[in-house]
Amino acid sequence: DIVVFNYPVNDKGRIGFKMNYVYVKRVVALPGDTISFVHSRPVNSHYEGVLGLAEAQRGLEETPDSLIPWYAMRNILVETAVLGYTIKEIPPVYVPRRGDILRMDDWRKAEIYRRAIEWETGRALAWDGERGQCLSDGRPLPYYRFRKNYYFVCGDMAYGSKDSRYWGFVPEEYIVGVVDRVVESHHPVTGRERRERRGLNLTNNE
Incomplete structure (x- = not known):
């Protein structure tokens, strides 16, 4: 589905609601899915079809x-290039689902899930490299049970789209709704109105 949602990252780089700051993207992974990118193509652990526009991905x-x-x-999932991933190749990433427990046994998990865990707990998350453990407000956090559902969204423009590949997950309550039909459409280059797209169904309900 294509969804409308409030952009989830505030000016401080944390999850935070911003009124009337909405995006429209395609959901490529649901809570509990694992998403990866192979040769620039999104691959979902629970879906075998094409996600997005194959031509743009090529x-x-x-x-x-x-x-x-x-x-x-290279600034993938977090604000820096610390993970070493690229927009073309992203290893499998679990999309948090309410109630699921994640073992916090790797510094990459602390980086990837930092925003979500800090938002849910209100506590600073850090990785202690010397001890090899995740810390929440200085206390060991060997496991974490997620309290919320999250989604992974991407724009159909494989390159040039500001989406979850760069800033991570969208909390479920930030989603406004599902885009059902095209009301008005203009060609992205010429600006010409594409009347033939009026009323186009964007769901699989028909």
């Missing part, structure tokens, strides 16, 4: 890395 894969700005290429 275009991204064929674009040399040198032509993509470094921040757009």
Whole structure:
């Protein structure tokens, strides 16, 4: 589904609600799914079909890395390039589901789930490299049970779309609704109104 949602990251880089700051993206992973990107293509653990526009994904894969700005290429899931992932290749990432327990046994998990866990607990999350353990307000956090459902969303523009590949998960309560039909459409290059797209059903209900 294509959904409308409130952009989940505030000016401090944390999950925080911003009134009337909405995005429209395609859901590529639901709570409890695992999402990865292989050769620029999203791969969902529970879905075998194509997610998004295959043509755009092929275009991204064929674009040399040198032509993509470094921040757009490597600042994946978090604000820096610390994970070492790229927009073309992202290892499997679990999308949190309410009630599921995650073992916090790796510094990458602390980075990937920091925003969600800090939002839910109101406590600072950190990784103690010397002891090899995750800390919540200085206390060991070997496991974490998620309190909320989250979604992973992507724009159909495989490159140039500000989406979950860069800032992570969308909390369920930030989703306003599902886009049902096209009301008005304009060509992205010429600006010409595409009347043939009026009323186009964007769900699988018909």
